[in-house]
Amino acid sequence: ALMSGVLTARVPALATAAAASLLLLVAAGRSGAGSGDVASALAPAGITGIGLFVITLLAGELAGRLAREEMTARGSLELARQQAQLNRLVIEEMADGVLVIDRRARVRAANPAARRLLVPHGLGPVAPFQLQDDAAWAPLAALVDSAFGALAWPASGRDLRLQFPGGQVRALRLRARFTRPRASTGASGNDAASANEVFCVLFLEDLRSVQARTRQEKLAAMGRVSAGIAHEIRNPLAAIAQANALMSED
Numbered sequence: 001a002l003m004s005g006v007l008t009a010r011v012p013a014l015a016t017a018a019a020a021s022l023l024l025l026v027a028a029g030r031s032g033a034g035s036g037d038v039a040s041a042l043a044p045a046g047i048t049g050i051g052l053f054v055i056t057l058l059a060g061e062l063a064g065r066l067a068r069e070e071m072t073a074r075g076s077l078e079l080a081r082q083q084a085q086l087n088r089l090v091i092e093e094m095a096d097g098v099l100v101i102d103r104r105a106r107v108r109a110a111n112p113a114a115r116r117l118l119v120p121h122g123l124g125p126v127a128p129f130q131l132q133d134d135a136a137w138a139p140l141a142a143l144v145d146s147a148f149g150a151l152a153w154p155a156s157g158r159d160l161r162l163q164f165p166g167g168q169v170r171a172l173r174l175r176a177r178f179t180r181p182r183a184s185t186g187a188s189g190n191d192a193a194s195a196n197e198v199f200c201v202l203f204l205e206d207l208r209s210v211q212a213r214t215r216q217e218k219l220a221a222m223g224r225v226s227a228g229i230a231h232e233i234r235n236p237l238a239a240i241a242q243a244n245a246l247m248s249e250d
Contacts, residue, residue: 001052005059017056021049097204102197103148105131105141117204120168136164143174144200151178151198159207171207176200 004016024045032041091098097114099107107127115124118137125133131141139160147153153176162170179199 001056002059005056006063010057010060013056013060014053017049017052020052021045024048097202099200099202099204100127101131101144101200101202105144107131108199114202114204117170117172117206118162120164120166120170136162140174144176144202147176147178147200148198153177173205173207175203175205177203 001013001017001020004013008016025042028041028045029038032038035041091109091111094111094113097117098109098111099114100109101107107129110118110124110127110129112123115126116122118124118134131137131144139162143158143160157173157175160172160174162172164170177200179201
């Protein structure tokens with residue numbers, strides 16, 4: 001009865017419980033007929049049959065609830081997987097470099113833009129890797145270590161120069177955000193440590209691109225100001241030209 005309640009639908013499960021109850025009643029009736037006390041023999045069988053029905057209904061309800069929760073969990077897992085894929089796609093296509101760094105200066109994730117900015121040519125190593133692996137990244141590792149100590153970063157960002165072998169230099173504008181530790185109620189061991197770990201999300205930009213964008217914004221602002229000045233000059237000139245035309249007519 002328990003297995004039928006868990007593995008089958010409600011109607012077959014109740015049919016199984018009914019068949020078992022009928023078999024118990026028949027066996028009890030035959031036993032009672034032999035002893036001459038049918039009522040006393042049927043009472044335990046009837047109570048047992050009622051218990052079988054209760055067990056079947058409870059098992060079916062619990063199985064149905066577990067199945068619904070499993071479907072909900074699968075749907076949530078699929079949504080989380082899709083969201084993770086979208087986030088990964090967006091980060092991969094970002095023009096700015098993105099690094100996720102832990103307290104041990106270990107880069108947990110790096111998009112292609114960041115990997116290009118960390119080396120003079122081509123692409124840098126695939127995450128995970130240590131910032132201590134390359135001597136040129138020592139200023140970056142020191143800056144991140146000091147930032148973890150204060151858990152703060154200037155809103156305007158910081159400028160950093162990476163010196164590569166051969167005299168090549170790359171100037172970077174760095175912006176950072178820190179994740180907040182999650183509440184680890186009920187967690188223990190590695191789960192609690194992972195929940196309390198803080199990560200630094202570092203955004204890297206080539207300083208030349210930042211300066212070029214700033215120059216473009218200044219030129220655009222100058223163009224708008226020039227257009228406004230030209231408009232203010234054309235208005236009185238038009239009035240003067242009209243007055244001259246009227247004077248020439250007279």
